[in-house]
Amino acid sequence: MNIINANLKFGKIGNRKKTRRIIVHHAAATSCDAATIHRWHKERGWAGAGYHFLVRKDGWIYSLRPIGALGAHASGNNSDSIGICFEGNFDKEKMYPAQVDAGRELVAYLKEKYRISKVQRHKDVGSTSCPGKNFPFSDIVVGNTAGSGATSTGPAVTDPDKTAGKLSVDGYWGKKTTLRLQQIFGTPADGIVSNQHRCYKSQNPGLDGGWDWKDAPAGASPLIKAIQKKVGATPDGHIGPKTIKAIQRWLDSTADGTFSAPSACIKKLQEWCNKQ
Ligand SMILES: [Zn+2]
Structure with a gap:
């Protein structure tokens, strides 16, 4: 897996003290690159792009906010989570395999890196439709059971x-x-x-x-x-x-x-x- 540093310039951001979970999002925009998201979020008065990663439709993965920095992607849930954004609007579109595969690799990499198993959709923790009704959550988030018979995917997740x-x-x-x-x-x-x-x-x-x-x-x-x-x-x-x-x-x-x-x-x- 190859992660491209989008080389964005951020304002002052604190570090995240804990990492317990990953939260996935869509951009709700059919087409957008790292610089565009960065600009949108700056326009909201933020330090820059609120997500840590962007997975584009062509399967390229970009790092946006530094991985150890506090994110700005899921209100009330940023202190212990990593935010991944998927280019596209999955309320309307379907995701193609290149992006699904890249997302799956990135999620697996982060789970291993931080020794965590919990992945949530933005809508599991906030009132939003993000990442969209067609988002292929179970194809991207695999192996959450860790052999215990418990699942930590989907809306049944305990927050x-x-x-x-x-x-x-x-x-x-x-x-x-x-x-x-x-x-x-x-x-x-x-x-x-x-x-x-x-x-x-x-x-x-x-x-x-x-x-x-x-x-x-x-x-x-x-x-x-x-x-x-x-x-x-x-x-x-x-x-x-x-x-x-x-x-x-x-x-x-x-x-x-x-x-x-x-x-x-x-x-x-x-x-x-x-x-x-
Ligand atoms: Zn979201």
Whole structure:
């Protein structure tokens, strides 16, 4: 994949502190290049083009706003998202394969780069028809399931900005704690810790509802993997004494390798979530 720097000159823009998701748009214009979008957005009094990328109909990808900069593309949703604009008006037109393929490659590249899985349409987060009723979302956004059986595509997506709230610090790791962790780590957000070894259930009463205990799990949990990477444990996607000890050390809690009920370490984990 080749990304062309459109070399646009911007006014002052701050950096984006978090990257949790990608939001896709259309230009609502049949034909437009990077410079045109830049001019339109400047005319609105912005620092310049509000999107980070433009995918043109011929399949060329342009970088507009610097990738680490705060975007201006989805009101109330810019602080943790990357904005991609597709040339065209997909309320009226259909997208041709060159553009679909380029969009798919760009989305896959960004998901990998930022270790995120969440992609939304502008209309999933705001009152707009963008990116248009013919936008081929499922052709561009593939592989969102990350093996958990959950999907993070389409309007059913849970928007962390709307649902996050604060966790109650009760020392029990149930569905709400899992969902919040999934949102923070950018893994599919279904509130379930999938594919865990049943033998650790009774040892860890602090692990409450929503744990998918199996005698012989065939897969692993993307969330546990992400947490293991964060705390320096082997990222096998399964909870167990070693991972629990690593989490306890990371949170400066007594490292005994189990989660009691209520667990002081889970309380610290919930407090950590509430600060994110
Ligand atoms: Zn839009």
